[in-house]
Amino acid sequence: MNTPSLTRRDFLKNLGAAALLGPVAAACKTEHPAKTHFITLSFDDGFRKSSIKTAEIFEKYNLSACINVIATAHHPDFVLPDEYHDVPVGDFGLWNELQERGHEIMPHGYMHANLKEAPIERAKDLILRCLDYFSRELKGFEPQKAIFNFPYNASSPEIEAWLVEHVKAFRTGYAPINPAPHAGQTRLTCTSHGPGNIDRHLTNEIDNFLALPSGWLIYNTHGLDDEGWGPLSATVLDQLLARLTAIDTVEVIPTGRALAAL
Numbered sequence: 001m002n003t004p005s006l007t008r009r010d011f012l013k014n015l016g017a018a019a020l021l022g023p024v025a026a027a028c029k030t031e032h033p034a035k036t037h038f039i040t041l042s043f044d045d046g047f048r049k050s051s052i053k054t055a056e057i058f059e060k061y062n063l064s065a066c067i068n069v070i071a072t073a074h075h076p077d078f079v080l081p082d083e084y085h086d087v088p089v090g091d092f093g094l095w096n097e098l099q100e101r102g103h104e105i106m107p108h109g110y111m112h113a114n115l116k117e118a119p120i121e122r123a124k125d126l127i128l129r130c131l132d133y134f135s136r137e138l139k140g141f142e143p144q145k146a147i148f149n150f151p152y153n154a155s156s157p158e159i160e161a162w163l164v165e166h167v168k169a170f171r172t173g174y175a176p177i178n179p180a181p182h183a184g185q186t187r188l189t190c191t192s193h194g195p196g197n198i199d200r201h202l203t204n205e206i207d208n209f210l211a212l213p214s215g216w217l218i219y220n221t222h223g224l225d226d227e228g229w230g231p232l233s234a235t236v237l238d239q240l241l242a243r244l245t246a247i248d249t250v251e252v253i254p255t256g257r258a259l260a261a262l
Contacts, residue, residue: 036249037209038180038216038258041237042171042190043223044068044108044149048090050223053234055098061241066254068108068149068171069095071133081112081151084195084222084229092137099139104254107134109151116154123159131166143167147255153190153220160187169259171218176205178216181258188255190218194230202232206240210250218255 043054046069058065072078074091095105109115110130115123131143146167153173155163163170169186176191193201202219209217222228224237244250 034249035251036180036214037212037247037251039206039209039244039250039252040066040190040216040218040255040258041252042066042068042149042218042220042255044220045085045087045112045222045228046070046073046089046095046108047087047223047227048094049088050225050227050231051090051094051098053224054237055101055103057234057238057241058103059101060238061245061252063241063245063252064254064257065098065103066106066256067095067098067103068106070108070112070151071110071130071137073112078111082229085112087223087227095137096139104256105138106147106149106254106256107131108149112151114152114154115150115159116152116156120156120158120162124162127159127163127166145256145260147171147188147259149220153192169255171220171255173220176217176219177209177212178218180214180216181262183262185259185262188218190220192220192230194222196230197233198230199233199236203236203240206244210247216258 043066046067051067054065073089080086099105107130110126110133113126115126127148134141135143143166148163148167148170150170150172155172160170164186169188171188171190173189174191175189178188191205198221205219209215221230221232223231224234225231241252244252
């Protein structure tokens, strides 16, 4: 930045504004002809402590975190899908605060159901409930600008074909490398790892990706340190961001921000 007095929070807020102001403003922010490698660390489930720490680490490097949350996980009667979700989660007060600070908050389902295994009408209903909930609770949320992140990264061709009529794009599994962000891109795939610590796996995936000529790596992680399925150490996240931001051809960017620039 050329404005030394700009705070880290203001910097991140400006990134979010650029993504919403239209193609000219967005292009000024995110189109980097020199960038060949795009990396998204896509944090799922919305664990409160991990999300706050993740945001702080990303802010240290003037980056926006990519946080995907379950619409009703903060409800007292939320039924845990498995033991890995038995962790305190944030509510939309926190999600609005983090979004105001410049981070990306996107939907990760209404109740973390496996939509690939659900009857198609049930899957559609759960997605629409999720989008409606976000529209009510997350300031400025518009489904047509959203990236829907499938729970368990589990989708089907039928539900995908229906979903693209309701959101900008969606994230599913399981291939880590996508083409670089481009107009009309609606299907994003990712890789993940667990249930144990993912430090080595993530580092290896990034090393392998950087050896390629170009592309977009989307890696689905969850909590930090001891939270959730396949946790990432906070110290390793910090070290990775320090390393990646020092490489001129790499851009670390949330999925929605990457596609909003096009």
